[in-house]
Amino acid sequence: MVIHYKCPNCGADMAFDAETGKLSCYSCGREDDVETFPDEFRSAHFSENEAKEYHCKNCGAVLITDADTMATTCSFCGAGVVLADKLSGNMAPSKVIPFTISKEEAIKAFRKWCRNGKLTPKGFMTADRIKNITGMYVPFWLYDLNSRVQVNALCTKVRTYVRGDYVYTETRYYDVYRDINLDYLKVPVDASEKMNDELMDKLEPYNYQELKDFKTPYLAGYIAEKYNYDEEELLPRAKTKIENYINSYINSTITGYSSVRYKDKRIDTRNTHAYYTLLPVWMLYYDYNKSEHIFAMNGQTGKVVGKPPISFGKVVAWFGGVAGATFIVLKIIALMLGGGL
Structure with missing residues (x-):
């Protein structure tokens, strides 16, 4: 099933506007609140896991999408379409952070970022060879994690003092025990096999106070993909992302000693809740010196990541x-x- 959003005033296609946060008609200027649109699409049947043919309701053109595509644009008329049968059952996202940066703002911010490159070639800094820019909702799992930590350490305090003609060194030994309970909220892990994990990690942080309950109109005019890995498959990566924070916290609780030697460290991290979430990303493709360079921009904060030429x-x-x-x-x-x- 293909969903189009038609303007009640003039019948033109509507798309989500990052600047206003509303579903907007670029023909007559009508704006509608996303929350006013119904959720009947959630009862649709999910299609088989293979490429599928759809038809654009606007112009009748054939839309061929792969198994991961949930929203796209018609190559013929440019209408934004949402493939509702890819958004039902366990494939329906729980949350979404809508785009707050428009395409024009993204291009302007990227050009500014290019000009700040201290070691990049002068020709690259002009940022006048943007080949393509695509607004994409990337699937993430946001994990609420609880870590129960038990630590045994042998610590020492060393004191040196002088008495008469002799210098003495006194070493005292302490058996230190810590029982720690830590909670981490909304640890993000991207769930798309097409996206570069390192690039997606560097786009953080997002402002999760802006999370909204998922509504299909947020996808209108953008590309969106479903997850390739479920919450259980990505849980080990979420645990790895918080390891350094856990160890830093443990170290912060054992201070004032000359030395610390851990005899036993047990960390039990469990998933208390996982949210299937779509996060906004602008993908920018830049031609320079006969090579294509790929950059990503956080569609909420404007943060740019990628490796420019040197x-x-x-x-x-x-x-x-x-x-x-x-x-x-x-x-x-x-x-x-x-x-x-």
């Missing part, structure tokens, strides 16, 4: 400048001390 000449000049400045500083110090280099 100018070898700028790198050489930068290291040369650092080396020259270091030499000058050492020369001044030597002269002040009465020496020379």
Whole structure:
């Protein structure tokens, strides 16, 4: 089943507007609150896990999508369509963070980001070769995790003192025990096999206070994909993401000692709740020097991540400048001390 959102005033296609947060008609300017649209789509039957043919209700063109696509645009008339049968049952997202940055704002922010590159080639910094920009809702699991931590450590306090002609070193030993209960809320892990995990991790953080109950109109005009990995498959990765925070917290509770040696550390992390969530991402494709460079932008905060090309000449000049400045500083110090280099 294909869903189009038609303007009640003029019959033109409507799409979600990141600037206003409403379903908008770009023809007559009508705006509607997303929350006023019904949820009957949730009762639709989920299609088989294979590529499927749909027909655009706007122009009749054939839409061919892969098994993961939940929302797309018609290549012929540009209408935003939502594939409702991909959003039913356990495939229906629980939450969504809508886009707050429009396509025009995303391009402007990306060009500004390019100009700030200190070691990027001058030609890249002009940011005038954007090949394509796509607004995409990426599937994530947000985990609420609880960690029960029990730690045994052997700690020492060392004191050195002088008595008469002798220097004494006193070492005291302490058996330290900690029983810690930690809660982590909404730990994000992207669930799409097509997206680069490192790139998606770097887009964090999102403002989860802006999470909304999922409604299909949020997808109108954007591309959206369903998850490839369920919450159980990605739970180990969520646990890995909080390991450093757990260890840092443990270390913060054992202070004031000369040395700490952990004899036993037991960490039991459990999933208390997982939310299937769609998060907004602008994917930017940039042509430079006969190569395509891919960047991602947080569709809520505007944060840009990716690896821009590096100018070898700028790198050489930068290291040369650092080396020259270091030499000058050492020369001044030597002269002040009465020496020379």
